[in-house]
Amino acid sequence: MAEQKKQKNYEESDVQFRGIFWSGIGLFAVIGFSFLIIIGFFNFLENWQGKSSKPVSPLAELQQPPAGPRLQVDPELELIQFKVIEDSLVNTYGWIQKEAGVVRIPVDEAMKLMLQRGFPVRADFEERKTMSEKRGAH
The missing domain is CATH 1.20.5 (Single alpha-helices involved in coiled-coils or other helix-helix interfaces)
Structure with missing residues (x-):
């Protein structure tokens, strides 16, 4: 081989x-x-x-804002003011409709109350639950 x-x-x-x-x-x-x-x-x-490039005129640096209504004169200040207002609405107590007895509470307090009292259950929930148990569905 x-x-x-x-x-x-x-x-x-x-x-x-x-x-x-x-x-x-x-x-x-x-x-x-x-x-x-x-x-x-x-x-x-x-x-x-x-x-x-042509030399820039010293007057060109002093640009005037456009004529007409200004939508946002100072956007940064407006944003800060908006955040302050929103934070006060979320974190303080107050009336929404005093005549109807509707109040505003801080979000943290509302969450604590919901955990203590429990969430609302729909009226037909118990009926559906018993029907599904009868059928054997989970």
Whole structure:
């Protein structure tokens, strides 16, 4: 019978570090070259814009707000005021309709009361519960 060569199930040689090393060096060179090109391009655009733009008049800096009604003169202040009003509605006691006896209580207190008293149950809930138990449905 002819001799059969044994097949090896592993690499016989090591990884070629020289190729990996030069690939990494090439990658860093390309990244560095690209970085330098981009920096040069930005400097060119900055100088080009400075030369081509007209000098701004000192009066142009004093821009007037547009004529007509302003919807929000100071949005930050309006937001702060809105939050204060909403927080006072959520965290304080007060009347909603005094004639009808409807009051407002803080949310935390309302949650505590609901846990103490329990949530309301619909009137037909017990009837449905007994019907489903009779059918054997869960």
